[in-house]
Amino acid sequence: MNTIYIATNIGKDIRTRSFFRRDIENLLNHNESVTLDFSEVIFISRSVADELYNVLEDYPLVQLDNLERDVKMMYSVVERARKQPRHYDDNNIEIIKLHTLKEMDEFFSSF
Amino acid sequence: MAKHINTAVSVLIPSANIDTHIGSVFNHVFKVMFQTEQTEIVNGRFIEWDFKDCRFLHPFYLAALSVLKTRYGETIRCTNLQSAIRSYFEIVFFDTPLVIDAINNKDSLWDKYEDKTYLPICVFNPKDKSSIRAQELIQEAVKRQIGHNNPVHRILSFLLGELIDNITDHSHSENGYLFCQRIPNENMLYVFICDTGHSIYASYAADDRYVKMLDMEESSALKLALSGKLTKNRPENENRGYGISKSREIIINGLGGEFFILSGGAFFRHDINGETLVDLPESIRWDGTVVLLKLPTIIPKGFNIYNHIG
Secondary structure (H helix, E strand, C coil): CEEEEHHHHCCCEECCHHHHHHHHHHHCCCCCCEEEECCCCCEECHHHHHHHHHHHHHCCCEEEECCCHHHHHHHHHHHHHHCCCCCCCCCCCCEEECCCHHHHHHHHHHC | CCCCCECCCEEECCCECCCCCCCCCHHHHHHHHHHHHCECCCCCCCEEEECCCCCCECHHHHHHHHHHHHHHHHHEEEECCCHHHHHHHHHCCCCCCEECCCCCCCHHHHHCCCCCCECCCEEECCCCCHHHHHHHHHHHHHHHHHCCCCCHHHHHHHHHHHHHHHHHHHHCCCCEEEEEEEEHHHCEEEEEEEECCCCHHHHHHCCHHHHCCCCCCCHHHHHHHHHCCCCCCCCCHHHCCCHHHHHHHHHHHHHCCEEEEEEECEEEEEECCEEEEEECCCCCCEEEEEEEEEEECCCCCCCCHHHCCC
């Protein structure tokens, strides 16, 4: 089984979902068993963790190894959320409509 | 709205050194925008932004004016700058924001900010990895300013990651902007994140699943974004759309900070006074999205970011 070192090939601080997906797609092959080694990766954003979950769904032969503490926590949070129905917050906020610059001025003076 | 032709070439920049409620300074920003955009340039003359009344500019005001100035281009000239303001403008890169390169950027440039409360106004290309480099540089500088043991920079890491990811994935903007200033006597870090691309309303309007949830007002798109609905039409995207809603959750419920988002012709504010959602007059709109954060630099006891992002 091949090992891909994420810190070397992508970075130690991974923040952007689309860049991560692009980079990982360039490294993976659908028919290959691969370990993604996250040693020395210090941070992944929530959206990157979510995309990592997608990668594991799309590439069943890929597995993870050596997730550092914060990376492991972020991935665990996303993994748990993905296994539950998505909850959307309700927003029943009253909308204020300002029609003129004067109304805007008065609004900002008061609130 | 019919365009009123104003032959004057000078726009007085109002003084604004406080932001009573987060985003209040945009009252002044909107007026500057309105006056600038209504001003006809005669015979190639410039529009003068007259700073004679300004002795200090609130960080959010300063950053917004800098982005506007960049957007308006060479037509804007700043006049009557007092010497302290002029020096401040130079060190924060007001006239031309600091361009972040995906790979290079002299680290030594950042050394001079170590004992300051502010950082340069940065511009990055959301389509390349300069967006990541900007975050790394800002975070490292904040860490040096507030102390390595203060966990704020780790929280900032999460927030910047999510909010700048939104710019990269949804805004279609050529530029993203980032600015931070610490206010020591308030124990607050002010963060300004902005793009000049598609508004959130435009992103939802381009998605068949959400277009029916929108009404004519742009506030309807902010409501969707705040509920966690995503703005990109991809099959797996039921798991997207967390950025704005979770960032607000962390800032308000986790840290006791303040949150403001302006997109197109509407804005949302959440502070200790509660939530406010506003549609602006038709003549006022920001092409793109601005997010303002006030982050306490003293983290509440027991705060755990992972309790807020599930």
